[in-house]
Amino acid sequence: MRTVLLSFLTATTLALIVPAAAKDKLTVYTYESFTAEWGPGPQVKKNFEAECGCEVDFVSVADGVALLNRVKLEGASTKADVVLGLDTNLTAEAKATGLFAPHGVVGDTKVPGGWSDDTFVPYDYGYFAVIYDSEKLKTPPKSMKGLVEGDAEQKIAIQDPRTSTPGLGLLLWVKSVYGDKAGEAWSKLKGRVLTVTPGWSEAYGLFTKGEAPMVLSYTTSPAYHMVAESSERYQAVAFEEGHYLQIEVAGITSPGAKNPLSEKFMTFMTGPGFQDVIPETNWMFPAGKTDKPLNPAFGKLVKPAKTLLFSPEEVAQNRKAWVDEWLGVMSK
Helix, strand or coil, rough: CCHHHHHHHHHHHHHHHHHCCCCCCEEEEEEEHHHCCCCCCHHHHHHHHHHHCCCCEEEECCCHHHHHHHHHHHHHCCCCCCEEEEEECCCCHHHHHEEEECCCCCCCCCCCCCCCCEEEEEEEEEEEEEEEEEECCCCCCCCHHHHHCCCCCCEEEEEECCCCHHHHHHHHHHHHHHHHHHHHHHHHHHHHHEEEEECCHHHHHHCCCCCCEEEECCCHHHHHHHHCCCCCCCECCCCCCCCEEEEEEEEECCCCCHHHHHHHHHHHHHHHHHHCCCCCCCCEEEECCCCCCHHHHHHHCCCCEECCCHHHHHHHHHHHHHHHHHHHCCCC
16 A cells, blocks of 8 residues: 555656646747737637647737848748748748748649749738728829829828838839839829838828828728728729739748648648638738638729739849839938
């Protein structure tokens, strides 16, 4: 009896002093609005952790361009296993760093124009748009020309192309419409710009607080207000020249390729556990398999008559020069 009791006490003591085995961990770098309590991050984390029995650690920065900048700064010592939140305007530059590894077999994806890439996988897409407050602005601009040459008293909040993917998207939208005369267009538009924010969240927050009657966002943004607020106050305008497309992607870092969870997450990202979360948290169109239909509000959104998009390689070759052109005008 004493032997049995001693064995029991020894086992109990060991159980108290030996810590439980640590869970496998996946570190995902992304942008702030993704990890916000109202963003997709919390639900994505919950769903994937339930599937993998692991721990997901989201690390966020202001926006997508800042995301790439951080990974480049950290280099091969980056703690990121997966980087989620770049877009096609950054993929060529991201590949050129040598900091991303090819992915394996993942689920099916569907985006405008199709998708084929051995390194990056799309998780959502949308079109950039000018969103306006219908209670403050009765006649919004209906074209890029109308925005550029319109009333300087009607302000717009935009994002910085050096740190923000929407900011870069607007820069490329202007460039795709105006070409070599983009600098002149920015000179005219400058007077309408209330402020240039580091990321999307700050600009949209200023807009909804009434600081400006317009903001650079997405054609899908009004869906949020329709679904979450039962309001059609905030609307997008269909621009005559078309709208610039954004496809958001994720990729595995070279250090992250050693973590088996990285590949599992990429596959999970293309399925319902991730994709069903996207429409009503990230307020974009899903790029993978879903188990439920889109809210009817998405059927009321602006449908671009023309899609504008530079190739990743063209953006990589010209981004610095085009940003410098923008900065030269906006800093005066």
